Amino acid sequence: MDESLNNQNNQQEPMPASEVEPAAPKLSLWQQLVKVFSDPVNFFNHLRSNPTWLFPFLLIVLMSIVFTAATKDQMLEYRKQLILDSDKMTEEMKDMALEQLENMTPTAYYIQSVVGSVIGSAIVFAIAAGLFLLTGNFFLGGKATFKQMFALYVWGNIVSLVEMPVKMILILQKNSAEVYTSLALLMDPQQSDTVLFKLLNAVDIFTIWKIILWSIGFGIIYRFSAKKSYLTVISLYVIYVLISVGLGRLFV
Template structure:
């Protein structure tokens, strides 16, 4: 029976089957979203993995080391703190630790907010630019599933920390050596640009392109152009920001 026929007949996948098929047969998962736009399992998985990653960072890296690693990755930040008095430097370190704690402990909620923003951007793009027929709830659900590879990335990062990988260069914005930029020792715009071409990021882009075309009933090229187009804009803005602000 075809995927479309399954939707029409009411036959569908379970939430667990959807997660598995996101990696094994993504078209099945995204087609099933036409039947049911529930997205709770990807969120639960992200929540659990987020707790695991936070635990690994706290136990194996530590907040002070995390701050030091972040400073070392930013020449602009290094130059700013170089002129600070010991008291001011301690205050900056305390503020950075607080921001890391908020980011890690609130990670799943922030991730959900990012998914919402991505869906808000893609929904009118595919509908008004490419003549799609996507409902917002389906686009939002699709993005949740398409982001699952990033949960895998966080899981691998947590496991590598628990296995004793050196924590003296671990940063939250580039946790694994799955991109060329990770191996650049000199921070800067080029490192930021090359870090954007991460294996897991490309995986997400492919899944999202497939999923968007399916839930909007458009050509695959429309989904690809919508997703990759906005990603390129984001990468360029991030790289320029790094060049200007460090």
């Protein structure tokens, strides 16, 4: 009897402190903003148990509004040039599209840009988070929630807070929307409609930064190895680039 009780007590003994996974420290919103840049491992350990996304999403939208307002003239000119260069549109379609741009008031432009940024970003983020979740849970056998993946994708895009000001300055200096921070700099901008140019443009310094953050977070949330998480995220990005370039050749 005593031996049986001793066995039960031994079975109920708690794990040694060294074997218990420590809880991630609680971070304030501003601490999260700093940590995602300065200490992403610590940050994503926090995000794993506290998958918040509204704060970074609002910051990204706010920066998008500033970017849109500052580069309005250059972006409108770029859109006009895309219409003129398109070989998928008839001359009548081009005239109608150009007329719409010419008649667009500044207020309409800002409303369209802001609403498009909010709705477009939400849709893109949700789709990307869904792909992360599908890949991690179904194909790789991990376990995470959509909220965790959505938060991961939004926080990875926090790099946009650096990317947009840099590109905004370049656009204003050059007075053109055609600025690049990618390997596309190795090619003539006149070749921007070629497949090679688009593939090189996908290798962008800010995109690489985002991929690093997504990979770190993906591995921490799923408890995957660094090699496995980097390979997964990079593979998904390569597939996305190939599909987008292919569709671009069909419809643009």
